[in-house]
Amino acid sequence: MDIDIQRVLSQNITLVYDSLDLRTIDTSELKGLMGVEAKPMVMDTPEMIVAVYPPHPLIIQIGDRRIRVTFPRESEDIGAVPLWEIAIKCHQLVPQSQLVAYGFNYDVEVELAGGNAHKVMLDLFVSNPKMIENALKGHLVSSIPRIKFRRGQTIYDLVLEPVDEQHLKVHLNAHFQFEGITLPSEDRLEESFRHEFGYLTSMLPRLFEGGE
DSSP: EEEEEEEEEEEEEEESSOOOGGEEEEEEEEHHTTTTOOOOEEEESSSOOOOOOOOSSSSSEEEEEEEEEEEEEBSSSOOOOHHHHHHHHHHHTTTTTTTEEEEEEEEEEEEEEEEOOHHHHHHHHHHHHHHHHHTTOOOOOOOOOOOEEEETTTEEEEEEOOSSSEEEEEEEEEEETTTTTOOOOOHHHHHHHHHHHHHHHHHHHHHHTTOO
16 A cells, blocks of 8 residues: 655654753753744643743653653655754753663654555454454544564564544554663764665655555
């Protein structure tokens, strides 16, 4: 079955630490991450620091042992805002914390050519729908599969959610966690961010080769 990635819905880099002490973070430096022309709005609470940088928009969330750098605007491709550069600047705000993992997240909209998205999900990922229907005593309408797999030291996580008959929202995640992990240089982080997006989006059509 032919599929077409229509657009990127959001993109994110997340850094995970052994611990984060929000009291040590200089919010004035956080406000200046996007330059003097940016007018960020910062919410600072004991549990979470959130900074929003219009008009990009860019959102930075610090809390729960994580720094999340997110570009939530729809775009044709990744990289409209250099999340890798911003993630490294955020990492430098917490020098006392030990990085234990980091990951990339991409949400994309996929169009199925000539197929019903709900039926395709059932055909591809539910081997015995009748058994499930009998157990539920109802008619199975749709399925939202989640697929986790490993390649080398990288763990991937995919969630495929039908939004209407012809479109899916697909969440793509690449997770890096191993002993002695460090954050790559800016160039290497950008290269990895782009490479993983390219791999995951090129792999998606192969999932649908058995679909109607």
